[in-house]
Amino acid sequence: MKTLYLDYKPQYVRVAVADDNNELVDFSIEKTAARGVVGNIYKGKVENVLSGMKACFVNIGLERNGFLHVGQTLVEGSTPTGETLNLSPGDSVLCQVVKDQFGEKGVRLSQDITLPGRYLVFLPRSEFVSVSRRITDEERKAELENLVRSALPEGMGAICRTAAEKASSEEILSELSELEELWKNLLERYSRAQEKTAIFKEDDLLLRALRDLRFNDLKKIVVNDKMAYDMAVSEFSDVPVEFYDKPQNILLHYGLGAQIDSLLSRKVKLQNGGEIVIDKTEALNVIDVNTGKYVGGKNLEDTVFMTNLAAAKEIAKQIRLRNLGGIIIIDFIDMTEQAHKEEVLRTLKEEVKSDGMRTNVVSMTSLGLVELTRKRKRVSIDSYLLQKCPYCDNGYVISNEHRIMALREKLVRALSEENVSALLVGLNPEIADALFTTRMLSKECSTIWKHKRIYVVGDANIPKTGEKILAMVGSVLTLPSNARMLY
Missing domain, CATH: 3.40.630 (Aminopeptidase)
Structure with missing residues (x-):
């Protein structure tokens, strides 16, 4: 049996899945300000065509043009939309991002579109029909395939997801109808939209987790945000959802912090x-x-x-x-x-x-x-947790954001001590500046620390890996002239 943990903050979302032995079996992280674009659908403009490669570069409004190949499909086993690339420079094209930007390469695009739901992945440009390989009951697989085939419009396809195994026929057909309607709306938006704009954006990590991580052996969901909790309750009627409201980070509290750090x-x-x-x-x-x-x-x-x-x-x-x-x-x-x-x-x-x-x-x-x-779809975990070394520009070091996550737990412990009303925190200037610019601890300052005061001082003698925390007990604290109150 598995437990799903949702660590939701305004600046980032972390999703962890652990088994009965509390071993990490799945982990994802996404920064709010740096969301990937996989799954987004665009009205792009063809910039140049590589006829010999049956490919072209498409401007979809990102920093780099995307690469569109005629044979690129989103689904294993399906066939491409066409064998020839009937596009010329200046043409508009409806396309979906299948791979995020990687290194110096732009995003990878496809003209085959997928629209994911809870029970189905709708394929409006493919006749491919399949059932999740995680459904092992052959009789149920045949039932699902026949149900979907009989309801699909001509020329369209779908994949039955794992969650469809326990869903009723009415629930599956209702979702199929909703996805068909979404496709019609997207075509309408495409006809009206300017080139190089998104006409559909994939859900963020929180919504994707609630939609996609529907394990048959999921026994519990634990969430640390009220909005995310309400969403989980509405999505999972058959799985208990717990609200976590302790000061310590949810993943550390449940013993997953060290396992996550080991991924670096x-x-x-x-x-x-x-x-x-x-x-x-x-x-x-x-x-x-x-x-x-x-x-x-x-x-x-x-x-x-x-x-x-x-x-x-x-x-x-x-x-x-x-x-x-x-x-x-x-x-x-x-x-x-x-x-x-x-x-x-x-x-x-x-x-x-x-x-x-x-x-x-x-x-x-x-x-x-x-x-x-x-298959490379989204960026690797270390792309979120590491950053380029500013000194050699060759290696990688732990990101400022990840250091702030670790600092948060030290502040939680310091402020939990009896009679502590304020803290003076010395940090490396780069970490101190990141603390203010990212506002990663703004939620804590307005909730669990709203009756406390935290002052931050940049000190070049403190390494990025360290900090100096001085607790104030009482009402008088002598502050350096360069001290800044946190938010």
């Missing part, structure tokens, strides 16, 4: 003492497997096999949690027995089946290398 580490320890090392480049991700301290096998081959087996399971988990996409090369430790190689590969393929993103595992080479491709 290159090295991941395996339970048997081995480890995997994850490195990221512009072109691909590389994962190296090491035996580490594990020497428990009967012989070297057995030790290597057991380490690779444990690594295969952990790698599938880390890829999902970190949202790694594109090409992933896994360097397993060399094994001599063919049966061991096949078992490690089989385990890896089995473990990635639970991943919601399309993942393809290629065979193992004689050197123990495995190539894996995973």
